[in-house]
Amino acid sequence: MTPSPNLKHLQKKLDYQFKDIGLLEKALTHRSAAGRHNERLEFLGDAILGSIIAHQLYLQFPKADEGQLSRLRAFLVKEKALFELAQELDLGDFLRLGSGELKSGGYRRASILSDAFEAIIGAVYLDSDFIATQTFVLNLYRNRLGALSLDMAQKDPKTRLQEWLQARNIEIPEYEVTRSVGKDHAKTYWVNCKVNYNELIAEGKGASRRKAEQDAAEKILEKISNG
Amino acid sequence: MTPSPNLKHLQKKLDYQFKDIGLLEKALTHRSAAGRHNERLEFLGDAILGSIIAHQLYLQFPKADEGQLSRLRAFLVKEKALFELAQELDLGDFLRLGSGELKSGGYRRASILSDAFEAIIGAVYLDSDFIATQTFVLNLYRNRLGALSLDMAQKDPKTRLQEWLQARNIEIPEYEVTRSVGKDHAKTYWVNCKVNYNELIAEGKGASRRKAEQDAAEKILEKISNG
Missing domain, CATH: 3.30.160.20 (Double Stranded RNA Binding Domain)
Incomplete structure (x- = not known):
């Protein structure tokens, strides 16, 4: 297991201070590491993220139909988008991985980083409440939401x-x-x-x-x- | 379009009083009817329902892994389950359908009823907040959640x-x-x-x-x- 990193720095980047720092530690722990890992938090975070984005899109695009809203959401929560957000936060520096994943460069892998990103959202939600998590998520997504337009809701x-x-x-x-x-x-x-x-x-x-x-x-x- | 039904009765069944009754009316309006229909509310309600159920399962099954939580959730939010909940509420009696759907018995159709059920959740959320919607949803799901066990998370x-x-x-x-x-x-x-x-x-x-x-x-x- 990697040594405990400086989570102060990460919390600053996240613009969120955990009351229970154990939740953040768990969110950063991949299943390959010893101890309690982040998969359950990822399940929760994925759902919370989905509803926060759904609500935001509902408000932001009053003329969009359901198909357009679904496609815009998919665009914002697909692995590639979460991976990019995780990279912007340098999440890779804070991940806790087992030795096998460490050697094979797991801290750079898109799936591992995007899962940790979702797990952090789950952790923030459990540490606070829905409204605070909404503020947290919309803050991280600010630029992406600002750049969003209905053209992006085009079908493939x-x-x-x-x-x-x-x-x-x-x-x-x-x-x-x-x-x-x-x-x-x-x-x-x-x-x-x-x-x-x-x-x-x-x-x-x-x-x-x-x-x-x-x-x-x-x-x-x-x-x-x-x- | 069907005549405006008595929504007092439905609100009693839902155990929720709308501040903005227009939201409930919209949630009950299928796209085949004239006026603003429920598809956007369904998009929102689906996401909110998903996160409320995810959180509840996270708390209720502390030993379940992510795969089990996902399967339990799928079991609770699949069309069949939503359809049954809609039937228990007699939602069909309150739906607003276009004449074509009316004639072909749309008020009995599983997809139309389950969509309206999700739309009502979206409407409650917009009418109140996340916490109140949580209470609302968990109340409707009380028996189903009580009967839930990890065996149901078995793979097919x-x-x-x-x-x-x-x-x-x-x-x-x-x-x-x-x-x-x-x-x-x-x-x-x-x-x-x-x-x-x-x-x-x-x-x-x-x-x-x-x-x-x-x-x-x-x-x-x-x-x-x-x-």
Whole structure:
């Protein structure tokens, strides 16, 4: 287990002082470390975060429909977003990991950092109440919420392409992986997307099959909108 | 649109008096009706309900791990559970539906009723605060929470069977629909499950393919545990 870090510094960054510092310690403890770990706090924090963001979006976007609100929320609470917030707080410096995770660089891993971020929200909630946690979360999200716009609630390209085709009774597109290059964690995929409309075809590429498909769908949509 | 019902009666059942009765009216209004409907409130209520239940389970099951807490929550907030709660409140009598949904019996439909139930939670939250909504929700869930036990956090039979086989390096089971009887909404499926262990085979049945598969997996697990 890593030596106890200076949690004063972290609390300053969080702009929150814990009454029960044990809660913060637990939130920072990965299951690989000895002692009580953060998974239950993560479960709680995930739910509390979801409702705080839901309420904020409800207020901030009075004209958004349910689908748009859901997509905006997904954008704000997806692992990538939580990972970035965790990085801004340098959470990696304060994590408690088992020796295996330590050696393999677990303090840099997106899943471990984003889980710890959620666990901290759970810890703040148990340490205080819903209103205080709301202030805490909205403070951390201030810039992101400020930059948010309804455009970001757009459906992903594959969904938009499929809906466009379905509205015209055209069959759904075909996606085919044409090649992939690189090893497990640094692979690039190429995907062809074919639609039964003007014989359109486009090639997309990305770090996963899914991303390559989205890229290909986006290119088909561009071709369609360019006539 | 249905005539304005007597919301006094509903508020008595809910054991909650709205300061802004317009919120309750909106929560009861399906998108098929004219006017402002309940979809945004449902989005909000779903999130608030999720965090209230998460917190309650966190307190009620101090030994449960995150997977068990997640499964218990899923059990309490799945459509079927919300539908039953909505029925206990006779929500169908108070729904505001468009004429199409009215004619087709929308006030009895599980999705419409469970959505309205969540929307009411969102409405209570906006009408009051988190603590009052917590009291409101826990009151409605009192019997269900009292009857809850960790056994209910068991993984479903298909998952348990697959994990049991994988732990023994046996390939995953094969499921095959052998027949189905009945029309669209009243169909019954029969599924065979075969595993590469003691030549076990079992037949399951259910109202959906998935349910029939779960039933078949459960029977294989019974055969395994009976040696």
